[in-house]
Amino acid sequence: MTRRLLVTGAAGFIGANFCHYWHATHPADRIVAYDALTYAGNRANLGALDESPRFRFVHADIADTARVAALLREEAIDTIVHFAAESHVDRSIDGPDAFIATNVVGTHSLLKAAREVWMGGSEPVPHRFHHVSTDEVFGSLGPADPAFTETLAYAPNSPYSASKAASDHLVRAYLHTYGLQVTTSNCSNNYGPWHFPEKLIPLCIVNLLQGRELPVYGDGRNVRDWLYVEDHCRGIERVLERGVVGETYNIGGNNEWANIDIVNLLCDLVDEFFAADTALAARFPSAAPARGAASRSLIAFVRDRPGHDRRYAIDAGKVTRELGYAPVESFETGIRKTLAWYLANEPWWRAILDGSYRN
Numbered sequence: 001m002t003r004r005l006l007v008t009g010a011a012g013f014i015g016a017n018f019c020h021y022w023h024a025t026h027p028a029d030r031i032v033a034y035d036a037l038t039y040a041g042n043r044a045n046l047g048a049l050d051e052s053p054r055f056r057f058v059h060a061d062i063a064d065t066a067r068v069a070a071l072l073r074e075e076a077i078d079t080i081v082h083f084a085a086e087s088h089v090d091r092s093i094d095g096p097d098a099f100i101a102t103n104v105v106g107t108h109s110l111l112k113a114a115r116e117v118w119m120g121g122s123e124p125v126p127h128r129f130h131h132v133s134t135d136e137v138f139g140s141l142g143p144a145d146p147a148f149t150e151t152l153a154y155a156p157n158s159p160y161s162a163s164k165a166a167s168d169h170l171v172r173a174y175l176h177t178y179g180l181q182v183t184t185s186n187c188s189n190n191y192g193p194w195h196f197p198e199k200l201i202p203l204c205i206v207n208l209l210q211g212r213e214l215p216v217y218g219d220g221r222n223v224r225d226w227l228y229v230e231d232h233c234r235g236i237e238r239v240l241e242r243g244v245v246g247e248t249y250n251i252g253g254n255n256e257w258a259n260i261d262i263v264n265l266l267c268d269l270v271d272e273f274f275a276a277d278t279a280l281a282a283r284f285p286s287a288a289p290a291r292g293a294a295s296r297s298l299i300a301f302v303r304d305r306p307g308h309d310r311r312y313a314i315d316a317g318k319v320t321r322e323l324g325y326a327p328v329e330s331f332e333t334g335i336r337k338t339l340a341w342y343l344a345n346e347p348w349w350r351a352i353l354d355g356s357y358r359n
């Protein structure tokens with residue numbers, strides 16, 4: 001089946017990866033990328049897609065219901081994949097308002113536009129509204145607790161996860177109240193190309209290459225499940241193609257890591273890459289291995305984030321059993337690819353660090 005997709009948050013980390021993935025794997029489909037270009041949105045993430053006749057970028061806010069409705073009509077969109085959000089927990093602690101505005105009010109605005117255009121005529125237009133959410137809505141687990149399943153009660157603890165939980169509930173309500181054809185996926189932590197260097201893995205990589213401190217919250221024993229971003233995109237593809245309307249699907253990597261273990265792994269990988277390629281020391285003279293030191297010497301434990309959830313773990317049994325989903329990348333292959341990508345794309349992250357990426 002061919003689709004005409006509206007991808008919100010398309011200039012962000014996962015949205016951009018999704019556009020690249022979908023453009024490459026669904027050559028007959030049209031992609032309309034929609035993004036307000038907040039600090040996290042970067043046109044450079046979409047790269048060569050701009051030259052494709054099957055791709056269009058629209059710079060606008062999801063809270064603009066009229067703009068979205070007009071675009072849905074103009075482009076005859078049949079599928080919305082909704083990534084747009086404020087996504088960084090630390091920022092939600094410092095300033096929750098933007099999270100309510102985009103994640104709650106913005107999602108509701110998008111739902112209203114979709115309902116108006118797809119359900120407002122005498123006959124509903126065939127459609128799908130896919131909502132991209134997070135495992136953080138389920139709250140925090142103890143070390144021996146079973147992983148999150150789709151039926152677990154929501155218990156969000158940060159303004160970010162509470163705003164995502166609220167948006168999940170609104171999406172559900174639009175199915176049950178109005179019949180909007182929705183699906184939702186709740187995914188674990190992603191990593192990979194175009195990941196904004198405020199999040200743990202890309203922050204560590206760019207700090208390692210510059211010989212800067214690696215800040216680790218608290219005792220570093222907070223546990224997260226990690227999934228290579230393209231595997232998340234494949235999971236969403238499965239849900240769009242085979243998922244049942246009204247269902248929610250957990251997508252995860254069955255890959256739990258304590259933060260400190262990830263930081264140690266990245267340190268050791270950087271040391272290994274520098275040992276294998278002597279040109280790296282000339283490119284990154286401040287990096288610890290370029291100065292004859294071990295990268296682990298850069299680790300610095302810092303005061304914990306308030307209300308820091310201890311452990312997230314996702315049970316991806318349903319998406320595996322019912323939709324035949326399985327990640328392609330192991331953590332070993334995915335993390336190496338990611339480090340190689342940051343080494344090959346130094347101008348991309350330098351432009352973010354010096355602010356010149358602003359569009």
Ligand SMILES: NC(=O)c1ccc[n+]([C@@H]2O[C@H](COP(=O)([O-])OP(=O)(O)OC[C@H]3O[C@@H](n4cnc5c(N)ncnc54)[C@H](O)[C@@H]3O)[C@@H](O)[C@H]2O)c1
Pocket residue numbers: 008009010011012013014015034035036037038039040041042060061062063082083084085086087088102106132133134135164186187188189190191196
């Ligand atoms: N990053 C993860 O590990 C992860 C895991 C699970 C779920 N998610 C969810 O996936 C989605 C994408 O996450 P991400 O990491 O790519 O986020 P991101 O912060 O990298 O990108 C968000 C994008 O949304 C855009 N945006 C923000 N407000 C907007 C608005 N009002 N209107 C239009 N566009 C707006 C931004 O400009 C940016 O391009 C989010 O909904 C997030 O909750 C993320």
